[in-house]
Amino acid sequence: MKPFTRHLTALALGAVVTLGAAATTMAQDLKFFTIGTGGTAYTYYPVGGVIANAISKPPGSRECGKGGSCGVDGLIASAVSSRGSVDNVNAIMSGLRNSGFAQSDVAYWAYTGTGTMEGKEPATDLRTIAALFEEHIHLVALADSGINSVADLAGKRVSLDEPGSGTYVDAKLILEANGLGTDDLTAEALKGNAASEALRNGKIDAFFVVAGYPTGSLVELASAADIKLVPIDGAAADALTDKYGFFAASEIPAGTYENVAATNTVAVGAQWFTSAKEDEELIYQITKALWNAESRKLLDVGHAKGKTITAETALNGVGVPLHDGAARFYKEAGMIADAMSAGDIKAELEALNGQIGDMIADADTLTMDSVKAISMRVQDLMGMLK
Numbered sequence: 267m268k269p270f271t272r273h274l275t276a277l278a279l280g281a282v283v284t285l286g287a288a289a290t291t292m293a294q295d296l297k298f299f300t301i302g303t304g305g306t307a308y309t310y311y312p313v314g315g316v317i318a319n320a321i322s323k324p325p326g327s328r329e330c331g332k333g334g335s336c337g338v339d340g341l342i343a344s345a346v347s348s349r350g351s352v353d354n355v356n357a358i359m360s361g362l363r364n365s366g367f368a369q370s371d372v373a374y375w376a377y378t379g380t381g382t383m384e385g386k387e388p389a390t391d392l393r394t395i396a397a398l399f400e401e402h403i404h405l406v407a408l409a410d411s412g413i414n415s416v417a418d419l420a421g422k423r424v425s426l427d428e429p430g431s432g433t434y435v436d437a438k439l440i441l442e443a444n445g446l447g448t449d450d451l452t453a454e455a456l457k458g459n460a461a462s463e464a465l466r467n468g469k470i471d472a473f474f475v476v477a478g479y480p481t482g483s484l485v486e487l488a489s490a491a492d493i494k495l496v497p498i499d500g501a502a503a504d505a506l507t508d509k510y511g512f513f514a515a516s517e518i519p520a521g522t523y524e525n526v527a528a529t530n531t532v533a534v535g536a537q538w539f540t541s542a543k544e545d546e547e548l549i550y551q552i553t554k555a556l557w558n559a560e561s562r563k564l565l566d567v568g569h570a571k572g573k574t575i576t577a578e579t580a581l582n583g584v585g586v587p588l589h590d591g592a593a594r595f596y597k598e599a600g601m602i603a604d605a606m607s608a609g610d611i612k613a614e615l616e617a618l619n620g621q622i623g624d625m626i627a628d629a630d631t632l633t634m635d636s637v638k639a640i641s642m643r644v645q646d647l648m649g650m651l652k
Contacts, residue, residue, distance in 0.1 A: 295325055295340040297548070301538075302354035302366025303345050304431070307458030307483035308475065309571055310367045310536070313398070314345030316568030317538075320561035321552050336560035338551040349457075350431030352376075358541050359389050365544070369401060369432035369476065370535035371512040374585040381510075382435050393589035395538040395553055396580045399478045399571050402518050402533045403436055406484065407472040408465060409492035416444040416498060425454040425461045425473035436534065437474040439510070443502040462487040472496065478536065478571040479522050488523035495523070499530035506532060512583060535583040542589065549591030557599075577601070618643060 301318055304310030321337045328334025337343075346363060348354055354366030355376045368376075375381035379388030407413040413422065419441070426448070427433035434455070441447060454461075454470055461473040462483050475481060487493060495518060507513045516533040520526070540549060555561060557577045565572035581588075581601060588596065596602045618640055 297338075297341045299341055299343040299548075299552070300363045300365065301343060301345050302348045302357050302363045304348060304350045304367065304477075305458040306347050307462075307481075309399075309401070309478040309481050309569070310350070311345060311347055312482070312569050313478070313571055313575070314367060316564055316572060317556065317561075318343035318345045319568070320564045321555040323555075330560060336558050337555045338548070341548075341552075343552075349428050350433065352432065352435065353430040355389060355392060355539065356430075358539060359391065361541070361543075365395065365538060365540040367398070367536055368539055369436070369512075370397070370537050370583050370585060371510060372432045372435055373537060373539055374512065377586045382438075391542040392586050393540055393542045393544075393592070394584050394586045395540055395549065395589060395592045396556060397582045397584055398536045398538055399574045400514075400516065400533045401432075401476050401478050401536045402516060403433075403440065403498055403531050404475040404477065404479070404481070404484065404518070405440075405472060405496040405498060405531075406461075406465065406475060406487070407494055407496055409494045411471060411494070413472055413494075413496055415496065415500075416440060416446070416502065418496075419472060420446060420450050422471040423452040423454060423469070425456040425464065425470050427461075427474060427476075428455045428457050431457070431476075432534075433474050433476040436476050439506065440474075440498060440502075440532075443506045445502075458483050459486075465493075466491050476534065478574075479518050480570055484523055488526055493523070493526060495526055495529035495531070497530045498532055503530075503532055512585065537584065537586075539586065540589055544589065544591070546589075546591040546594070549589045550594050551591075553592045553595040557595075 299321070301314045303314035319335075319337075322341050322343045323330075323335040323337035323339050324342050325340055330336035348357065348366070351368035351372040354363065354368050355373060357363040358366050359376075371381070373392060373394075375383040376386075376389040377392045379386055405416065413419065426437040438448065441450075454464070454473075456464055456470070456473065461470070461475070464470045465473060466487070475484065484493075499515070503515060507515055512534055513532045514534075516531060518526075518529045518531055520528040557580070565575050577599070581596065588602075593602065622640060
């Protein structure tokens with residue numbers, strides 16, 4: 267081999283070795299993180315995409331503040347469509363997904379093994395990253411359907427969404443509060459655009475959606491057909507909010523959907539969850555990235571619901587313990603230092619002790635659900651004192 271040829275060969279081999287080493291280093295630094303969301307036609311999926319973008323910072327990205335990402339170094343996060351809240355909680359617990367969005371009620375029941383999750387193994391490793399936004403229960407029908415209340419659904423064809431979704435859980439609770447069960451109507455399991463199309467084509471009479479407003483599929487439906495939102499209010503709604511603290515009376519404003527009047531309804535919180543087994547430092551950095559100034563810009567322009575996702579409301583309605591990494595961020599930010607002082611914890615423990623005494627005195631209130639819920643809360647409070 268000629269000297270010049272040997273020199274080129276050596277250079278080429280050196281380049282291969284250098285590139286290989288660089289690729290190995292990059293592979294070692296690269297981290298993937300999934301966020302389970304919901305159907306692509308609803309709010310979870312696009313919001314998940316905005317958040318995934320905000321917390322990602324792949325190797326080679328430009329610096330934060332210089333046109334680059336301000337996310338977590340080496341992280342590539344992705345929003346994954348799913349069947350919804352229950353599906354996401356199950357996927358987190360099984361290790362299929364790193365994190366996911368879920369309704370506050372569904373997550374609490376899963377964590378405590380109570381409510382609609384009675385009889386199932388409590389998801390004790392479920393942890394909260396942040397509360398995100400309020401989700402409203404939409405009950406949708408055609409404007410001329412003659413359906414003006416939940417009670418009018420009797421004998422109708424109604425989509426409750428897919429089993430595995432938070433909508434399915436809440437729809438059944440709302441029916442129950444109004445004296446109805448799935449046997450009193452023809453229940454369908456349609457999601458998103460499929461439900462909208464079925465309503466337009468006369469295949470169903472109404473459908474439930476739990477989503478932050480405005481939700482894309484309903485915006486499209488209202489522009490193509492005359493629809494109404496059926497009120498969820500009155501004594502039945504009051505009973506629902508009294509029984510389940512995570513439900514709150516609310517309203518979907520007039521004009522949210524084309525030619526649809528303001529409508530009373532109930533709402534729950536959408537929250538972001540992960541597993542206690544996820545690395546503390548990673549979740550700390552993800553939480554920190556979620557609430558930085560650059561992420562604020564992305565949330566404000568990325569989706570109509572993004573402006574309501576704020577650090578000020580990040581701990582609202584949280585019923586599942588924070589992940590240690592998220593808790594560390596909120597403590598450093600001064601957001602939970604005063605929220606649960608030792609005195610506050612002691613006062614709540616005393617109040618819970620009083621509740622136990624009341625239940626023992628009145629056997630009718632002593633249920634397995636209530637005992638489990640109080641027991642889990644006592645454990646959480648004791649953990650805060652450590």
